[in-house]
Amino acid sequence: MLGSRFRRVILNRPNLRIPFPRQFAERLRGTTVESVARRGKYLTVTLSSGDTLVMHLGMSGWFAVAATGDRTREPDPHDHVLFIMSSGRTIVFNDPRRFGFMDLAGPPSRPKAATARSRRSSRAVSRAEAEPAVDYPSLNALGPEPLSREFTAASLARACRGKRTSLKAALLDQRVVAGLGNIYASEALHDAKLSPLRQALTIATVGGAPRKQAQQLAASIKKVLTNAIRRRESPYGSARFRVYEREGEPCLRQGCGGTIRRITQGARSTFYCPKCQR
DNA sequence: ACCTCGACCTGCAAGC
DNA sequence: TGCTTGCAGGTCGAGG
Numbered sequence: 001m002l003g004s005r006f007r008r009v010i011l012n013r014p015n016l017r018i019p020f021p022r023q024f025a026e027r028l029r030g031t032t033v034e035s036v037a038r039r040g041k042y043l044t045v046t047l048s049s050g051d052t053l054v055m056h057l058g059m060s061g062w063f064a065v066a067a068t069g070d071r072t073r074e075p076d077p078h079d080h081v082l083f084i085m086s087s088g089r090t091i092v093f094n095d096p097r098r099f100g101f102m103d104l105a106g107p108p109s110r111p112k113a114a115t116a117r118s119r120r121s122s123r124a125v126s127r128a129e130a131e132p133a134v135d136y137p138s139l140n141a142l143g144p145e146p147l148s149r150e151f152t153a154a155s156l157a158r159a160c161r162g163k164r165t166s167l168k169a170a171l172l173d174q175r176v177v178a179g180l181g182n183i184y185a186s187e188a189l190h191d192a193k194l195s196p197l198r199q200a201l202t203i204a205t206v207g208g209a210p211r212k213q214a215q216q217l218a219a220s221i222k223k224v225l226t227n228a229i230r231r232r233e234s235p236y237g238s239a240r241f242r243v244y245e246r247e248g249e250p251c252l253r254q255g256c257g258g259t260i261r262r263i264t265q266g267a268r269s270t271f272y273c274p275k276c277q278r
Numbered sequence: 279a280c281c282t283c284g285a286c287c288t289g290c291a292a293g294c
Numbered sequence: 295t296g297c298t299t300g301c302a303g304g305t306c307g308a309g310g
Contacts, residue, residue, distance in 0.1 A: 017286060017305085041304075059303040060288085078288095097288050099304065138305080165281065174305085182303065267283060269302080 001033045001045065004087035012080050016101045017058060027051060027104055028083075040142045040178030044134060050107035052134040058099025064092040105136040142178040146221050151177060153218040157210035160200040167203065167217075168196035168265050177221065183244045184224055186271045190243045190253075191220035195277045196263075196270045243271040251276060 009025035021027075031047040038044070045053040066073050068090045081093040081102065093100070143159060144150040159176040160167075170176050171185040180188070189196050194203070194217055203213040227233075233241075242252050247262040251273040258275025 056304080058287090058305090095287095097303080099287065101305095163280085169281085172304085266281090268304095 001083070001085060001087075001091060002036055003033060004085040004089075005030060005032050006083060007086050008082075008084040010082040010084070012082075016080060016095060016098050018101050018103070020102060021104045024102070024104065028053065033085075039139055039145070040174055041181070042139060042142075044139070046134070052105045052107075052136070054103045054105055054134070054136055054139070055093075056101050058095060058097060058101070060097040061093065061095035061100030064094060066090055066092065103136075105134050105139075108133050108135040141175055143173075143175045144177060146177050146179060146225055151218065151222075153210040153215040154205070156218045156221075157203060157205040157214035160214070161204040163200035163204070165200055166196060166265055167194060167198045167200050168270050170200035171221075172266070172268070180221065180225075182268050183241060184221075184228065186244050187224045187241055188217065188221045190272060190277060191224055192217040193276055193278065195274075196265060196272050198278075241271075243273065246271060 006028040009028045011020060011025060014020065027049065028047070031049045031051070033045055034048055035046045036043070037046075041056060043055040043057075045055070047053060064073060066089065068084055068088050070090075073092070076094055078094050078096045078098075079092050080095055080098070083091040083093075085091065093102070144155055156177065160170055163170050165173075168185055168189060171180050171188065172182065174180075186196065192213070194213060203211055203217060205211070205214070240246075243260050246260045249260050251258040251260060253273065253276050256273060256276045258273040260271055261274055263270050263272070
């Protein structure tokens with residue numbers, strides 16, 4: 001998509017999880033893609049018009065890329081959106097459970113003046129791509145990227161300060177850390193030997209340095225995500241996890257001998273080992 | 279302001 | 295065999 005134009009946009013239905021914005025196809029058509037990025041679980045595509053296409057895969061959404069007119073790919077009833085690009089390729093958004101969405105954000109009303117703070121942090125990530133300016137509430141609320149230098153034991157501890165919810169619920173809160181979902185929240189807590197039932201504030205900073213639990217948890221989040229990306233893990237493939245979906249099976253931690261339990265927290269299932277996770 | 283919970287959606291598995 | 299029911303996931307808004 002990068003550098004090419006939307007020649008045609010086909011919507012096979014009026015909505016995904018939410019309705020498409022007004023004039024969605026019309027606003028995309030003819031614009032050139034200037035950048036493609038990810039923030040948390042959101043995908044952002046900045047356009048020459050100043051608009052930003054904001055997309056989310058939900059849980060079952062994915063993209064297929066094919067040469068335009070290629071008949072090799074069988075049309076599927078869950079092909080909801082087609083982007084026909086000037087590059088000669090068609091990008092198909094397929095989402096059986098329709099939990100994904102697409103939306104458009106206009107350009108920021110006022111161009112963001114670089115504050116002292118943002119100048120400092122942008123230097124800290126100078127090797128990363130500059131984040132495209134977009135004003136979109138769900139994006140504005142996101143916490144730090146877990147694999148960035150902004151996400152540290154200190155930032156995690158700060159985000160947990162005063163939080164009376166469970167540690168598991170805190171990890172799913174995208175304001176604490178962006179992009180962690182239900183599976184890897186369980187996995188990270190197991191790796192860090194921390195109980196999902198513990199109150200989030202118990203790992204927070206009180207006065208000085210972050211507690212060792214925050215240090216461990218931040219490291220485990222980075223480790224678990226880095227491994228998942230490297231191994232291209234997905235719950236739809238053959239991936240097996242250390243605790244997720246392993247209720248009743250033995251804990252895989254060396255010498256632990258505990259049994260994985262499944263509990264419900266905030267209407268979502270959590271898997272953990274009651275023996276080694278404290 | 280914080281927190282919990284249900285709605286959204288559909289494929290699949292379990293139970294009758 | 296064929297039906298119903300429940301569950302999974304991420305986000306958001308209603309209500310406590």
